[in-house]
Amino acid sequence: AQKITQTQPGMFVQEKEAVTLDCTYDTSDPSYGLFWYKQPSSGEMIFLIYQGSYDQQNATEGRYSLNFQKARKSANLVISASQLGDSAMYFCAMREAPLNYGGATNKLIFGTGTLLAVQP
Amino acid sequence: DVKVTQSSRYLVKRTGEKVFLECVQDMDHENMFWYRQDPGLGLRLIYFSYDVKMKEKGDIPEGYSVSREKKERFSLILESASTNQTSMYLCASSYRQGGNQPQHFGDGTRLSIL
Numbered sequence: 001a002q003k004i005t006q007t008q009p010g011m012f013v014q015e016k017e018a019v020t021l022d023c024t025y026d027t028s029d030p031s032y033g034l035f036w037y038k039q040p041s042s043g044e045m046i047f048l049i050y051q052g053s054y055d056q057q058n059a060t061e062g063r064y065s066l067n068f069q070k071a072r073k074s075a076n077l078v079i080s081a082s083q084l085g086d087s088a089m090y091f092c093a094m095r096e097a098p099l100n101y102g103g104a105t106n107k108l109i110f111g112t113g114t115l116l117a118v119q120p
Numbered sequence: 121d122v123k124v125t126q127s128s129r130y131l132v133k134r135t136g137e138k139v140f141l142e143c144v145q146d147m148d149h150e151n152m153f154w155y156r157q158d159p160g161l162g163l164r165l166i167y168f169s170y171d172v173k174m175k176e177k178g179d180i181p182e183g184y185s186v187s188r189e190k191k192e193r194f195s196l197i198l199e200s201a202s203t204n205q206t207s208m209y210l211c212a213s214s215y216r217q218g219g220n221q222p223q224h225f226g227d228g229t230r231l232s233i234l
Binding site: 035043044 | 129151153155160161162163164165168178208210212214215216219220221222223224225226227228230
């Protein structure tokens with residue numbers, strides 16, 4: 001069965017420092033996708049970054065980058081130059097169905113999240 | 121920008137009531153999803169729909185039903201609300217094709233069953 005594991009329930013980081021949020025996954029499908037979302041205290045889920053299993057390069061989006069290590073089945077989120085507004089819950093998720101299902105589901109499996117607190 | 125709108129941010133209901141949570145998206149997405157979020161458990165899928173009038177059970181469908189009569193609207197129904205259904209409910213939508221398409225979420229509904 002597919003599974004996402006986030007082992008860090010909470011983390012502190014100093015403002016302007018970089019931080020890595022861990023995510024490991026388990027799947028037997030050769031084709032899969034990994035997503036990171038941010039959830040501030042207000043509750044909305046904000047999509048941050050995506051990595052496909054066949055992507056040759058690690059994904060980057062501004063201050064967010066994904067350290068994708070396929071052999072280790074890990075997809076850690078790296079936030080550079082942390083800001084106070086980065087304080088939030090962060091979720092790692094994996095697309096469940098392989099693409100040859102015609103994209104009919106695109107269901108996601110979520111980890112339990114990591115609460116990040118940025119300190120001034 | 122994609123807009124997913126949930127009808128209420130906060131809702132308080134009594135046990136045994138029939139509760140309707142509404143979700144509307146404006147991006148012509150085929151897929152729509154309902155999750156509940158509980159501390160320490162992450163997001164768990166209740167139901168999803170990949171087309172009008174089509175629905176499939178997620179991981180925790182018991183005590184819930186859904187309705188999708190129009191493409192833009194996906195309703196979650198608590199047939200007879202119970203206190204263990206007190207939770208945060210999140211609606212999401214996405215395109216059907218393209219595995220790199222993210223799900224876009226509404227702001228969530230904090231539901232309390234008393």
